Amino acid sequence: MKRRETLDVARNSLASLMIGLPLCIWNTEFACAVQSLTWPEFITRLTKLVSSQFSSDWNQDSYVDSVCRKIALLDLDGLPLSPIKQGRIEFQSLYKVNSFEVTQIAFDQGCRIPPHNHPGMTGVLTCLSGKLRVINYELTSEGQLKQVADVVLRQSEVSVLTANKHNIHQVIAVTPCVVMDIFTPPYNTERERKTKWYGN
Numbered sequence: 001m002k003r004r005e006t007l008d009v010a011r012n013s014l015a016s017l018m019i020g021l022p023l024c025i026w027n028t029e030f031a032c033a034v035q036s037l038t039w040p041e042f043i044t045r046l047t048k049l050v051s052s053q054f055s056s057d058w059n060q061d062s063y064v065d066s067v068c069r070k071i072a073l074l075d076l077d078g079l080p081l082s083p084i085k086q087g088r089i090e091f092q093s094l095y096k097v098n099s100f101e102v103t104q105i106a107f108d109q110g111c112r113i114p115p116h117n118h119p120g121m122t123g124v125l126t127c128l129s130g131k132l133r134v135i136n137y138e139l140t141s142e143g144q145l146k147q148v149a150d151v152v153l154r155q156s157e158v159s160v161l162t163a164n165k166h167n168i169h170q171v172i173a174v175t176p177c178v179v180m181d182i183f184t185p186p187y188n189t190e191r192e193r194k195t196k197w198y199g200n
């Protein structure tokens with residue numbers, strides 16, 4: 001091939017690359033934007049994330065942020081919802097290992113879980129359907145409840161707590177609703193025994 005022809009080929013190849021490059025970047029970003037996780041993929045990623053927790057310097061704030069980012073990728077529409085039963089709150093464990101548990105809770109309208117703490121635990125509560133009011137508290141130095149948040153969750157919105165932040169909450173079903181709780185670590189006999197309930 002002559003030098004002139006070589007230059008033309010090189011110029012055309014570069015032009016093709018320049019045209020194609022933004023498309024590749026856009027495609028990558030688009031792929032990231034629409035990427036969603038199936039339930040098995042979500043559990044696999046959560047298991048991997050949780051395996052690095054519980055160290056002495058465990059940063060629970062950044063951990064719950066990471067859980068929220070994974071929930072944002074989860075295909076919530078593909079998740080079967082627990083049936084809502086009249087006048088009841090129904091709990092269904094979806095996945096439980098020693099390090100974390102995912103539970104679905106179905107509330108009929110007006111049902112409420114009064115203020116309670118979550119000893120040594122982190123929690124990420126995601127609304128799957130309907131509306132759930134979540135009121136968080138912390139304890140004052142005198143041991144009194146101090147309200148620190150009051151939100152109404154709608155589909156795909158989350159409320160988080162850690163061992164030291166917003167750890168006490170009560171929840172009230174504004175409408176019939178289904179939510180998903182992820183507790184790390186999960187309830188066990190000792191944590192259930194240490195759980196405190198605060199008035200009505």
Ligand SMILES: [Fe+2]
Nearest residue numbers: 116117118169
């Ligand atoms: Fe709770």
